[in-house]
Amino acid sequence: MMTAEKTRKTKSSAAFDVEGIRRDFPILSIRVHGKPLVYLDNAATTQKPLAVLDAIDRYYREENANVHRGVHALSELATKKYEDSRETVRAFINAASSKEIIFTRGATDSINLVAATFGRKYLKPGDEVVITGLEHHSNIVPWQLICEEKQAKLRVAPINSSGEVELAEFEELLSEKVKIAAISHISNALGTVNPIRRMIEAAHRFGIPVLIDGAQGVPHLNVDVLALDADFYAFSSHKIFGPTGLGVLYGKERLLDALPPYQGGGDMIRSVTFEKTIFNDLPYKFEAGTPHIEGAIGLGTALEYLHTFDWEAVVRHEHALIRSAADRLSEIEGVRIIGTAKEKAGVVSFVIDGIHPHDIGTILDQEGIAIRTGHHCAQPVMDRFGIPATARASFAFYNTVDEVDVLVQGIQKVKKVFGYV
Amino acid sequence: MSDLKALYQEVILDHNRNPRNYRKMENPDRFLEGYNPLCGDRYTVYIKMKGEVIEDISFQGSGCAISKASASVMGSLLKGKTRAEAEVIFDQFHRLVRGESKADAEELGKLAAFSGVSEFPARVKCAILAWHTMKNVLEDKAESVSTE
């Protein structure tokens, strides 16, 4: 079991061996339309390493039982592995206690959990919730729903033409009326890295707790929730090389303790009579029903796998990839990069004059290149730039500079099909 | 012909660059918006009838090459046709992009340019967006069209 206090390795070791890493991901060697797969849709979901595939397979072959319910050996084993994964997650984001790690269905579910329970308890008519203009729909709609229900007001900190949150305007929105702020760590549509440390500090000056949507944060940055002083931090397993259907909500124990339960059912109770139910302690209070056991085991395995890498080298490699992609794409006539923030990670969004992103996606697909096209569940971001959609190449540490070459050639091909070269 | 060349035929690229009947109609009898939330394609289709005959048809909006060319070709084909003829052409187009058509190139005429679409299931919705919108306009349905 890996429970190192340091969340991720930062010692610089041997040179970054991207080919070795690629061999850990079986899907990266398949062909699509007869061409080698170039997978550049990592912001949508990441591929899974062998270690994770094996852990899930082993779980169902040798370890499957329900958790927290049996005295038999398999149930104890499954429970131990499930709880070990919680500890791995705790260490990975440097939370103070594993009670603060709640397994959910995904980042979306984590955000809904906080919006519903926090909103139910604390929001009153006339109160305010602050988000930013960069948010994914899953960090907008849950807040809209609860604000509508509680007659509270949703306020949005705007972004500038580089795709950065206007910090002065964000701080301007903070006041005693604001009960919670919800901010993405990294924008999935543009790749902007928000200065969340500073934003959290500003909110805390008014006593406002902050939820960070870290769906795109954890795959690319060394996240330390204590150092950030984040009150809640949400992410999805599938975007960090783990299985789908599982997410994490970190919350400060004091805050989670004070919240009412989210869903009712088994596991989340201590005792039930028809007159009164006593709820279980953290984290189980928020984990009603049989959880996604193999998902949690898979995520734990993925994080342990990541732990074997020198994180500084990973960050350097990813940074080189997006810089090279952005530089080379913007040299192509007619290509415009959308989102030019000073701090970016993982994502290069772009448009081409006269060619709709959907057509770009189809033509690249024929070359074996998987990118995402559309509004990326961030329509307000598209509206801000006055475009209906972008093409988005999003990177993981297993992508290579050669793949950036293939992407650039692919874009030339797109222009050729449309008769622009 | 490669799948890609079959999809992006010259007719499609031409209609994408220079869409015909691409304008807001001043006094339409009816108009309706069609929207594909998946990719953001959005068109309004305008129709002016003279009895049973489509006297004028136009469209406006934005979207990918397939959806725009499809709307443009649709307009040029349907102008002057009766409501019943338009429905027949709609069915023909629908079968074609779903890969269910047995008609030959001659029967298909201008529609033949869209024969490559059926090889790209994700793009069928792009091709039929304006057509479904047109059909709802003809049938006087009030709700806007959403293909997803």
Ligand SMILES: Cc1ncc(COP(=O)(O)O)c(C=O)c1O
């Ligand atoms: C920034 C951001 N937040 C939230 C989500 C929602 O994640 P999930 O769909 O896994 O719940 C995503 C996924 O696209 C995202 O990129």
